[in-house]
Amino acid sequence: LPAAVLLKDMKLMDVKLGQLGSWLAMRDFTPGGILGAIRRGHERYYNKYINVRKGGLGGFSMVLAGYVILSYMWSYSHVKHDRRRKYH
């Protein structure tokens, strides 16, 4: 009988949809926790796409695309006024 893994220690992909709310509530939201999460995410991305022998373009362009999308979302309220139709 495998030892039961606590909800808060389970990975995101193993969490069932119904448990998602409680799983999210159990995460560490202290400043140290957030910083740790940022660092872990950065290390995962860096070691997967950038810190390799023959790195390609994807590693950098994905970050760029993410920035483009984020900046579009931030400026949406300003871009709204260029819409061609009022009702969709």
Add this chain to the structure above:
Amino acid sequence: RALCPLVPSAPAALRALPPPVAVGVLHTTRPLHTAQQSLAPVSPLPEKGGEVRHGLIPEEFFQFLYPKTGVTGPYMLGTGLLLYLLSKEIYVVNHETAAAACILTVIVYAIKKFGPDVAAFADKLNEEKVATAVAMKNEAIQALQTAIEEEKKEQWRAEGRSYLFDARRNNIAMLLETNYRERLLMVYNEVKKRLDYQVAMQNLKRQKEQDHMIQWVEKSVVQSITPQQQKESIAKCILDLKALSRSAHAAV
């Protein structure tokens, strides 16, 4: 004559002493190196990064949707998403869209044209860095190997120290012997000189006594000849001489 006895072996006596207290003791306030050492080699850098399709979407996304939707699934999702954004004007087509289209065209063309060359150049730079590091490592290994060889040779050389000590002992014995013989010769010479002196002294004394006695005897004999005897002896000599001369004349 026996050679001087050898000094009792000092190294053995020294080795029998207990080792000093400070040997092997590192003066620290806390224990060092207590964790278990991991001797596994560091894993090398991965050769290629994660796969990215069209430069924007990681391959894992396509693999995630493959079981349910097959190969075209993500593309259909992308198209549907795009049409939704455009129709609802969540993505607004304005002057920025035209600018973005021009910029993206130029970028994609530049990448397609110069990409491989830039990649080769970067690879060459990396190769040079790695080559210098590997060369340094090999040099260090080589230097240590030669050091090991030298050390082994020195150890082999040290084995011959018994011969060296024997030769030295022989040299010292010879020196001692030579010295002894020289002094012996000196003693002999000195004693001989003293004895010769004594002999010469005795000889001289006897000779002097003899000479003196002969002289004294002659002197006393000469003195004892009285004038009367002298006249008689001279007359006798003259008569003898005349007789001799007569016999000589007669012989001629």
